[in-house]
Each structure stands twice: as structure tokens, then as C-alpha cells.
Amino acid sequence: MQGLVDIFKPLYDLWLSFEAFMVGPASPGLLGYWIVIALMMTGFYIVIAHDNLVKKIVGLNVFQVSVFLFYILMAKVTGGTAPILAEGITQYSNPLPHVLILTAIVVGVATTALGLALVVRIRNAYDTIEDDEILAVEEEEDR
Amino acid sequence: MMHRKVVLRVVSKFLIPPILLFALYVQFHGDFGPGGGFQAGVIFGSGFILYAILFGVETVKRVLPPWSTRLLLVVGVLTYGLTGVAGLILGGNYLDYNVLAHDPLHGQHYGILIVELGVGITVAASMITIFNVFAGQSGGD
Amino acid sequence: MTGLLAGWAPGDALVLALVIPVIGAFVVLALGRWENARDGASLITAGCLFYVVTQLYPIVAAGGRPDIVLFDMVPGLSIRLTLEPLGMIFAGIASFLWIVTTLYAIGYMRGHHEENQTRFFFFFAIAIASAIGVALAGNMLTLFVFYEVLSVSTFPLVAHHGTEEAKRSGRIYLGILLSTSIGFLLFGMIWTWQIAGTLDFVRGGVFNAEQAQGPMIAVLLALYAFGIGKAALMPFHRWLPAAMVAPTPVSALLHAVAVVKAGVFSVLKVVVYIFGIDLLKLAPGTDFLLYVAAFTIIAASIVAMRQDNLKLRLAYSTVSQLSYIVLGAMLASDIAALGSAMHIVMHAFGKITLFFCAGAIIVFAHKTDISDMKGLGHRMPVTFFCFFLASLSLIGLPPMGGMWSKWYIALGAAETHQLIFIAVLMVSSLLNLAYLMPVVLYGFFGKAPIQSEEDADNDHDDHEHHHAPPNHLLLRHMTFGREGISDASFMCLLPIVLTATGCVLLFFYADRIRIFLLPVFGG
Amino acid sequence: MTIFYTYFLSLPFAAAIEPHLPILQVVVPLLCAPICVLLRDAKLSWLWATIVTWITFFIALVLLGKVLASGLIIYELGSWPAPWGIEYRIDAANALVLVIVTAIAAITLPYAKVSVEKEVARPRIYLFYLMYMLCMTGLLGITTTADAFNLFVFLEISSLSSYVLISLGGNRRALTASYRYLIMGTLGATFYIIGVGMMYMMTGSLNMADLATLLPAVDHTRTVLAAFAFVVIGLGLKLAMFPLHTWLPNAYAFAPSAVTVFLASTATKVAIYALLRLVFTVFGGTDLFASTDISLMLIIVALIGMFAGAFVAIFQTDVKRMLAYSSVSQVGYMVLGIGMATAAGLTGGIVHLFNHAVMKGAAFMAVGAMFYVIGSVRLNDLAGIGKRMPVTTAVFLVAGLSLIGTPLTVGFISKWQLVQASLALGWWYVAAGILLSSLLAIVYVWRVVEVAYLKAPPEGAARRSEAPLSMLVPMIVLAAATVWFGIDGDTTLRIAGEAANALMGPASGGKP
């Protein structure tokens, strides 16, 4: 077991230094949010810019996961621990966003499942999963 | 699928029971450590999914016929919902667990336990249903 | 109340007047399969309605104002019926002319073998019901409601033939009427409500003197004047000529009885009861509407002169004549407004006669263009004589009713020192002469081309070929026992003669109308 | 409305049930829905759905009666006081929306029976009714809740089920319509939770009433402004506010007829309600609305939507799609009411919420019946439909006249109120815009009327082939309601007025 911990130790240290940077005087303490925003926008971009239906859903996932991360970030309290009551700990991180995000994750996977089911049907009906090709077919039908 | 991968099949035969057990542990230990009905349901469901990937959907269906997953879906959802109704009948508000037992603390305990169970059942049944439907498709190319 | 309605409250009688044509409409629909019963029902309904209206007359003449609130839509905003002299006059002519028009329509529709006659008579009755509703409206909202019902219910009549042309015209018709009413009229109404807090018709208007000073009154008045598209003020007159595709009784109905009269009647009502004539005198900036009306009078007359199609010429004539009424209303003088009110009556009788004649010529001589009517007066003397009488009335010559209304409007113009409008009236009378008289002159003195008889016969043969000629005595050509005369049938001639006589009688009884209207215009 | 309340009190057990009505409103259909999975039979599940929905409708009426009689109702779930637990708050505004949703749901079900049997594959019909009930429940949940995050959860229930319902339309294009709706809807919901997250961040609360008291203290912050923007855009996607409406036309056009009726009359309405609730109750105490140009932006968006929607509707050849674009236009009216931010404007918006639900429901029912009988609703195929299906076409005509805003129909009442409100603000150009856009409605409605009445039916078509009675009756009920509430505008305006007060007033803005 100790070996396993050792492997992850450098990673964790890296994180701690990163965290110190984020809250330290060198940054406005918002860097974490900004990175999350960048992630969100990556996902958002994938959703609206790509034509592939599966990829859109992947983008949606990325978008949502980033939003979850945003919630979890705001829940963090410096020096706090996971919100499980234990003796001798007085500072916990905020549990409420965790609860909300648990719910949101489920909602996300539900949406993904439905979306993918639709993609399968669309593929069978149109023989493609590229949005622009489908649009072309539909315009043809409208005429 | 991977019908011919003997190693995988053997290993997974060993793996699946612990997975299911672990799911049960997560289910009932959620009050103390991380975990709870939802996570347990997912794990439980993935146990079956793993089984289905390796041995084919039909095999799973023999163990767990579609009507039973569907029934479980409903049972899970209703377990949760009716717990709330029980609170109503016993004189509290909806989802009020305090009235479930004489001691509010016990009531809360029972309530959460039952509710989490409901979540677990629903999630597991949902996972299996969704996967089965996907896997039951004829396939594109 | 007296007579058959003894024991009825006058307010309830108003409702009855409204309901009779509606019931009649559904009876017509139910009897659709039996032609004679259906048309009989139409006539009986018209008779009943007229009876009820006449029963109301003494009450109003005695100063009574029957009133009933049907329901409140929004607090203070109700559907309400009130009968006052102006409305009485309108209801009177509408219900009387309905009888006449129904008579005529039966003759015309059968003579012309029109399709969908049941639908025709159904909407005909609904249209009359809404015209009566307009007449009885106790506030602007009620008026608006019936005004809209009227637009919608006449649409099937205009587009009756269902051809591409009929549909296009129907679209123009409904498009202009609905869009002006919703775009301007409704806007004006809501604005009025916003300012005055009421839409009830009040003697002397709903605005106080202070509100009247602003420029807003002029804008509001314009909203009303143009919003009431049925008044056919230019540039919103296009629907009227377009509606000429309809069967002739419909044109008669539109022009003389229901639609256009509902329009100018509404304008008059708005001027008298929403703005108040006295207030209008104070309000700045309302003059330009006078010029619009004057322009419409002249321009429409000139356009009318250039039309060869008789119905179209009459249509433009109507556009012009309606603006007389608008002009009279906008002059802000009691006497001119009185003239306007009278002109509603005079024009109704005159124009309906003209249309009846035009229709008779279409059905029984198969002529629509004036240039083809040379010498037709010898074949159809009665028709053409009546046409002559009605023309005189429109031009405003004695001994016809039309003279009086023009006289009063001119007096009003003189009273307000706007002599230019007297000039407009005179010029337009000359123009009227110029576009109406040729028809009569062609008819009586024009030399019928040689082949004309053959043509007529051919036409007739074609006609016979397609449809069996109406055998009924009442539907046959009238010959009066003379060679070379084959006038319209009895069913068509009777109404023509009736209304033409009316034109003459109105000359002698005009003062009765004036006295009856005095309470409205303060004397 | 109070009649229903008094009647209810006379029932057995009323006293015991009465305090729990708010939750029963949602939980009854929620828990009854899964039963459909066990029934697994088209007829049985239809019957079950119908019974449950009508009970729900009754509860909604009772609730409205109770609210009108005694004011705000607060219900704490799990007996945890807010803001720690989730609470339900019912005032005139959401009681009215509850009535709209349940009424339409209840009336649509009898209608749905035959039409669904024709349009949806038989083995899936029980799932159809399941989804239908879940969708309704989701909408009810959105309406009743006073918790910003709980709203999201129920929003997702209703959204997911409506994606499924739309995809059940027979045409393959129903699938793509549903997919696009899914993408847009999920983006909208995600935007919404971003906004909620930001609000939570600044205040530490999720309860709407609580937020309303806490937000004014931080309303100068850029975070709250951004939160507001995200909430409005997120919900704007759901309610098809103008530039975000692209999902709507196809979704309505290709969904099964009954679904179109239901969604068109309720889903966007509930989204608008949610927007109202957040804008006025939650952000009502802040001066965001006054100090920024948000109100002006909303007005502009609404006006453009009104015109663009109606304009595009004119060029549609598919009547369902035409009505869908008309919905985009009509949503503009409601947003306009919100944008005015006065009690009168809001009343207009809310009353249009109700009125549009009624008339659009009737219109879509009529079109659905035409689809049921002749299998198409392309304009060309509807020639002479007025002769073949006189009643259905008459219903369409009534609904169409109402869309135009002719007096004696509900459309007139809302238009009246909205124009009135804009004139009171002195915005005559907005008033003119409202009236001009209804001129466009004349054009698209009349295109149908003309084809229906003036064109001869195609050769060989049956002379009379009216829709079955089970479709006709609901249709007529809605058409009658269109006229009834058009004549008696007072009732609805009064309730809408109270709703507007409830949304704007301090009663719900502050803590009890």
C-alpha cells in the first residue's frame, strides 16, 4: 500500500504547490475558476461547432463535467476536509455543492444515454451521423 | 464480442461476485463513508454489464429477464416515493423521516436506509436496461 | 313596448333585434335543402327584424334610450347595446333594405344560377346581424366587435365564386379591413381608454377640454378615421373596388346597407360621441383629415369616370360619396354632421338602386360594360328609369333626397368658413353628373349596334343551353305586354322600383329625419 | 375557483389531506407514472393516465381556490425548514400555471387516445403515457418549487421525457428534431445551473425567497450580473425566446399530435413562469432591472421575435410548423410583458400565458385531427377540409381568430392588456408593434382558412370524414374556452393580476 501512496505523492505535492499559487499573493485567487471556464468553453465549442452527433454529446459531457468542477471548486475551504463527521476535525469543506453535483451527474448521464439512443436511431434512419448531411437531406425533403 | 477470450472469462468469473459484494458494501456503508445508493447501483449494474459484455446479452437475460429489470425499476422508484408517503400517513410532511420511528434519529436512519436502497435498485436496474437495449441493437457497420 | 312586443323591456328588444337575424341564419342553414322554404325563411326573418326595429322607433323618437349591458369583459369595459337616434336611423335603413335586398337576391341568385346559395344567405343574415350590432352598439368596444364580425362574415360573400380572382379580391378585402381595424382602430381605442378611462359613447365626447388641447387628439382622430377602413378613405379604399367580384346583391349589401355604411356610421359615431363636435372645434391639427376626405371625393370621382365596367364605376362612386360623409363629420359643425347622417340614408337608397339596376342588366341582358349598353334603355325601360332617378339623387338634384344631405354639408362648410369645401362639393356634383349620366344617355339615346340583338340572343341561348330558364312567373322577363321590351323579372324589378321611389320620397320627408336627429346635434 | 376549494373541504379526509395538497400535486402523478410500466397495455395505461391526470387537475383547481381564498401556501418537504430543506411555495402565479398545465394535460388525454394509437407503434404506447405523465409532473415540479436547484431537477425530468415524446413521432425527422432539442435543452439547463451556482456562491442559499432577501446586498457585484445573464439565457433556451428558438419548430412539427398539443400549451409556458419567478421574485429586490438595460433588451428581443416568428410562419407549407413559428411569435408577447416590468405588463404577459395555452391547444388539436383523418397537414392537402371536417375546421378558425386577436376571443384580451400596459408606459411604438405583428397573424391564419373553405376537396375524397368524437370533444372544449374567456376576460385578468402582484410584491420576495 505504501508503495502506491508513494507513487501518487509527487502528483499530490504538485497539486499542493499549484493550490498555494492559486490562493497566494501571486494570483488573484481566481485562477482555478478561469481554468474551469476554459474547460467549459472547450466543451461548449465542441457542441456547437462540430457536426458529428456523437461528438456533440461528448462535448456536452465535457461542458457539464467542467460545470461540476466549478461547483466543487467553490465548495472547497482551505484547510477543510471531506465532509464526513469525525472526531477532532472542525473545518469541513462545503457539502452542499457536492450534493447538488451528485444529482447533476446523474442528470448528465441520463441525458447522455438518451442522446446516444437518439443517435443510434438517427444513424439507422439517415445512414449518417453528420449534422450537415442530415440537414441537406431534410432540406431536400422540404422542397 | 469477446467470446473466445478464455482468460478474460475466467478472470471475470472471479471478479464479478466481489464486484457485486462491493456494491452491497457501498450501498449500506454510505452513511459512514463515501458512497451510497447511487454509486452502489452503478457498481451493481456494471457487474452485470461486464457479465453481459463477456458472455453475451442473452445470458444475462436468462438470469435477469427484461420483465424483472423493468419491475425492479418501478420497485426502486416507488420504494423511494412511498417512503415519503409513509411519512405523510404517519402525520409528518412528505419525506419526513422523523415520524417513521418513535425516536426521530432512528426514523431518519430508517428513512435514509430505505431511500438509498430505492436509489440503488433504480440505478442498477436502469443501467442494466439501458445497456441491454443498446447491446440488443442489430448494429450498424 | 306595444304591438307584438307588448310587455318587452326596450333593452330586451335590442337583444331580440340582434338575435333574430342570427336565428334566421341558422334556420336558413337548416332548410338549405329546400330552396323555397329557405328563401321564405330569409324573407320572414328580414320582415321580423324590420318589425322589431319599427317598434323601437317611437321610443327613441320620444327621447327614450333603450340600453342593456350584455356582459363585462374587463371591469368597466362591457359589451353594451344602446339605441340612440343615429343608430336608429342606421338600424332602420339596414333592416328595411335587407328585406328589399333579400327579395332582389332571391331573384338574382336564381336567375343567375349561383352555387352555394345556402351559404350565401347564411352569411348574408350574419352580416345583417352584425350591421345591426354596429347600429346598436353602446360603446366603442361593442362597435368594434360587430365591426370585425361584419368584416369576417362578408368575406365568404365577397369570395363567393371561389375562383382565383375572387379569392385574391377577398384577400384584399379582408386584408385591408382587418389590418386597418386592428392596426389603427384598436390602437386608437386602447389609447382612448388609456386617456379617458372609458369607451362609452357619451354626448359631447369622453375627453375633457384640457385633454383636447394636445396634438394627440389629431393623431387619435386620424387613427379612427383611417382605422375604420370601411369608410374607404384614401389610401385605404382599394378593398371596395376589389369586392366587386362578388355577386351583385352582395355589392348592394356592401355598398348600401351594411359594410360601407357601418364604416361611415362608425366615423360619425366616433366624432359625435367619442370626440364631441364641440371639442373637435377646439382641437388643433384635425384639418388635414378634411383635405384627405376632399381629395378622396374628387379623386375617386375622376377614377370612376374612367371605368367602363358599370359595377366598378359605381364602386368608385361609393368611395367618393363616403367621403362626403366623412367630410361632413370632420367639419366640426352640427349642421354638417346632420348632413352626414342624412347622407347615410340618402346614399343608401340611391346606391342600392343603382346596384340593383346594374345587377338586373347583368342577369337579364348579360352586359357589364357601359359601352355595350347603348340602346338598352329601350329594352329595359323601367330599370333604366330607376337608374336615372337614383343618379339624380346621388348628384344631388331635386326632387331627390340626395339634395338635402349635400345642402346641409355645404351649410356646415359655410358655417365654419371653409368655403373651399363648398367648391369641392360643387365640383364633385359635376363629376357625378359626368360619370352617371352617360349610362342613362347611352341607354335611352344610344344607337344599339345592329348585332347587339343577335349578341343578346346568342348570350341568351348560351344561357339557356346551360341552365333551364326559370319558369316561374316571378322570375321571367317582364315585357309589360309590349314588343321589344324584355325587362328584368318581377322579383328583380320590385325592389328596384321600391328603392327608387324611396329616393323620391326622401326628398319630401327629409325634414322628418332632421327633426328626429335634432337631439343628437343640438339643433 | 373557490367553489372547488369548498367542495373539496366537504370530501371525507379533506382535513387530513388539505395541508399536504401542494406536495400531492406533484407526487400523485409522479408515483402513479411508473405504474404504467407494470400495466404494459395501451388501453389500461391510457385509462390510468387519464384518471390520474384528472385527479391532478382537480388538485390544481383546489389549490388555486385555496390560494385565492387564503393567500400564499408554504410546504416544507421532509419538515426541514427552508433554506435548509426544500420548500414549496404556492401563490396565485404558480397556482394559475398549475391549473393551465393540468387542465391541458387532462383535456389532451381523451384526445390523445386514438391519435396516439395511430401515430405510435402499439408496443410503445404504454411508454408514451408514462412519458406523458412524467413530463407533466416535471412541469408541475418546476412550477411549485421554491428552490432554485430543485427547479433544475424537475426541469430535467420534463425535458428528458419531452425529448422521448417528440422522438416518438412517426417521421424520421422527429428523431433529429428531438436530438436538436436535447442538445439545446441541455445547454440551456447547464447555463441555468451555472447561473444558479453563481448565485449560490454569492449568497450561500438556494431557496428563492431566501435569495431574494440576500441578493440585494450583493447586487452590485459582477458575479450576480453574470448569474442573471446565464439564468435568463438558460431559461430563454427552454422557452424558445427569439434567437434561441431554433429547436422549437421542428420539434412541434414532427412530434405526435397529442404531444404537440401538450407541449405547445404547457412546456414553454412553464419555462416562462420559471423566468418570471427568477426575474421578479429572486432578482426582484435588486435593482438590476432598473439600473441596466436588461428590460430594454428583453423588449427588443421580444419584438423581433414577434415579427420574425410571424413572418416565417407565413411562408410555411406545413400547418403544424406554421403554428410552431406562430408560437415563437406569441412567446414574444409574453416576454414583452416581462420586459415591461410593470404590474400591468406582467398581468398582460401572464394572461397571455393562459390564453395562448388555450388557443394554441385548440389550434394544434384541430390540426392533429386533420392529420389523423387525412394523414398530412401540408397546406395543399388541406383543400376543402372545411367541407370534409366542418367541426374541426371551425375550431381551427376560432383558434386562428384568437391568434389574430379578434374581439370575443382570448387573444383579444391579452392584446388589450399588453397594449394598454405599453401605452401606460408611454411606449406607443411597442403598442404599435404588438398590433402590427398581429396583422401578420391574419396572413398566416387566412392562408389556411382560404384553402380550407374555398378550395374544392380533391376528387375521390370522402364528403364527410370528421374526426372521432373523442378528438372532437376536447377540441370543442378548448375552442369554447377560447371564446368563453374571451368574453369573460375579467376572471383571468383578475387572477393574472393577483399573480403579477404575487411575483412583484414583497409578499413572496421577502421572508414570511
Added chain:
Amino acid sequence: MLMMGAVGLAIARIRDLFAVSMLSGIFSLIGAAAYVVLDAVDVAFTEAAVGAGISTVLMLGTLALTTRKEKLGGGKSKSTTAFLVVAVTGAVLVYGTFDMPRYGDKIAAIHHHVVPRYIEKSGEEVGMPNIVTSVLASYRSFDTLGEVFVIFTAATGVLAILGRARRRREDEEADEGGSDTKGAAS
């Protein structure tokens, strides 16, 4: 989180959908790791199970049924507009961050309004050591009920979309309920 950024960009660029699905799973997994670091163990657990597990399996399943390659294309104008939309949205978000409480700030309002009661009293009121569970299943149990119904909706929805009725060929294979008693009339 930087790693997540890298993965996110990779997802946007790579056109092999198979790889994209795997990357999406990895993205979730890294996310889960971040959650652990941020004290959200429950969330991490769930994200790992769902994002990395279920979603990926579903995506792979879909790909098996559809196609593996994303087509090249997507007009330049489209990506430009998309980029603009994204840029504006991102800008609004960043704008919003300026007044946010600093990361980990103990005195932020978020930690002081509702939450203290959960932390301080849930032990007495609910009796569960895991506060998340207490809040999830008791204080905000109605949310969770909703959540359960969401997943239920999804499961039945997938049934409705992909269920038996479409595949006549395989009717006899008796998948979803083809063989059981009721409603089998087809």
C-alpha cells in the same frame, strides 16, 4: 486541471470517435481525481463510476452501432460563429469571476448561510457521519427523488426510443419484454 484542459483540446481536435470516447472517459477520470483533491469524495466516486464507466461504455456501444470516424468538414463560417459565441460566453463568465470570493476563502457567504447547520447539527438531527449523505437523503431528499426519476425517465426513455418495436427482424429474439405475458400483441 491543466491535464483536463489538454484532454479537452484533444477531444476537440481528434476525429477518431473511438479515441474521443476514451478521452472523454479519461477526462472524467481526471475530473474525479480533482474532486478527491477538492474534498468531494462522494462526487469523485460517482464521477469515476459514471463518467469513466457508464458513459464510456454507452459511447462505445453507440459507436459500435454507428460509425467510428468523424467526417472532415464543418464550414469555416460555422466554426467562426461558434468561436464567437463561445468567446462571448466565456468573457461573461470571466467577467463574473471578478467579484467572486477567492478560492478556498473561509469567510465567503457560501460557507456561512445554510451550510453551518448541516455541519454542526446533522449529527444530532440525522445521525449520519457522512454529511453529504445526510443532506442528500434527508435535508434535500426531494432533489434526490427527482434524480431517481430522472434516471428512471432515461431508462424508460431509452426503451421507448430503441425498444423492440423498431426491429421486426429480431422480434423472435425476445429482447425487451417480447416474451413476457402482457402487451405482447404486436
